[in-house]
Amino acid sequence: MVAMTESEPLSDASLAAAWRAGDEGAAAEIVRRHAGAVARFLYSSGAGRSDIDDLVQEALFRAFRKLDTWRGEASLRSWLCCIAGNLLKDEYRRQRGRRVVSIQDDQVIDTADPHEEAAANDLEAQLRAGLQSLPRLQREVFLMRAQQGCEYGDIAAALGTTPGAARVHYHHAVKRLKELVS
Amino acid sequence: MSMCEACSDRMPAVASGQSEWSVAERDHLAGCRDCAAEWKLVSAAAALGRSVAVDPGVIGPRLLERVRAAEHQERRRRWLRRSAQVVGLAAAAALFLMMVPRRGNGPVRQVPVTAASEAADLQLAELDGAAPAELQAVLAEFDEPEVPASALDGPDVEGLDVSQVERALRSWEES
Structure with missing residues (x-):
């Protein structure tokens, strides 16, 4: 069983090693740490809200099945996002390009101020729509950087490119989104 | 710009x-x-997506169950593949053994003609000085019919019942 203290949480690499050694507690901790981030990445990439649970589970399933191949060059978070991106691409192909966005996606109400709430929803909707129009690599780099806070080196390692190229993709995405999101 | x-x-x-x-x-x-x-x-x-909630407490156990099942299936598939390989190898080995001619059933080896001739030319030194009469006697011994096996081995018991067989054996042992 993984020993974790409040002051010194185990690194993702240690958790992955513990899981590989058969510790299921380590797997549960990896899920606890990253499931939410993967869900947000998938949602921002165009997945419907009602599909998120299944997609997160499938992405993590794929990740656990090939956790041996994660060598730590990329952070676990960016590696998981990359797998989630591939999964979404597969799903998109499987559904022959039919995009599934649930009706509830436009009905998220969290704030008390109706104007603020409407503006936030509007910006969110615009951003989601803008992200959908980006090339896949630009979208994934932008989300890994802006949403997940990954470093360019991490992103590059996860996506199989260079940090310089990742930076260029990010700036192309920002430039395009600025035009689309008012 | x-x-x-x-x-x-x-x-x-x-x-x-x-x-x-x-x-x-x-x-x-x-x-x-x-x-x-x-x-x-x-x-x-x-x-973006902060309102999207997933419950790791629900996802985790389901996920681990799936991973375990997939690993079990993978092990089973690997075992089946290995078994098929072993069976294939065994079949190939059996086929090979069937194809290779056995030593006993192989072609008859020819005894060199020279060896046979030498055997025919062997001479028995003790008969060299024997008179023709002695030689005739020796040859007559070779020509004598063999003693019947039943006479040497014991009584002929074919067609007798158990008590007759016992009697015959007793008389044979006493003689």
Whole structure:
């Protein structure tokens, strides 16, 4: 069983090693740490809200099945996002390009101020729509950087490119989104 | 036209709440349209999907169950593959053994003619000085019929019942 203290949480690499050694507690901790981030990445990439649970589970399933191949060059978070991106691409192909966005996606109400709430929803909707129009690599780099806070080196390692190229993709995405999101 | 990137690298950290803008950065953002527009995007992206909730307590156990089942299936598939290989190899070995001629059933080896001739020419030294009569006697011994096996081995018991067989054996032992 993984020993974790409040002051010194185990690194993702240690958790992955513990899981590989058969510790299921380590797997549960990896899920606890990253499931939410993967869900947000998938949602921002165009997945419907009602599909998120299944997609997160499938992405993590794929990740656990090939956790041996994660060598730590990329952070676990960016590696998981990359797998989630591939999964979404597969799903998109499987559904022959039919995009599934649930009706509830436009009905998220969290704030008390109706104007603020409407503006936030509007910006969110615009951003989601803008992200959908980006090339896949630009979208994934932008989300890994802006949403997940990954470093360019991490992103590059996860996506199989260079940090310089990742930076260029990010700036192309920002430039395009600025035009689309008012 | 190139974009201003003065605050770009710090945006994700500030948007996630891990860091805060310095006064200088705040002033820059207030006056730079490029950075302000990027900051709007980055902060919106950081907030995007925060309302999407997944429960790791539910996902985790289901996920581990799936992983375990998949690993079990993978092990089974590997075992079947290995078994098929072993069976294939065994079949190939059996086929090979059937194809290779056995030593006993192989072609008859020819005894060299010279060896046979030498055997025929062997001479028995003790008969060299024997008289013709002695030689005749020796040859007559070779020609004598063999003693019947039943006479040497014991009584002929075919066609007798058990008590007759016992009697015959007793009389044979006594004789």
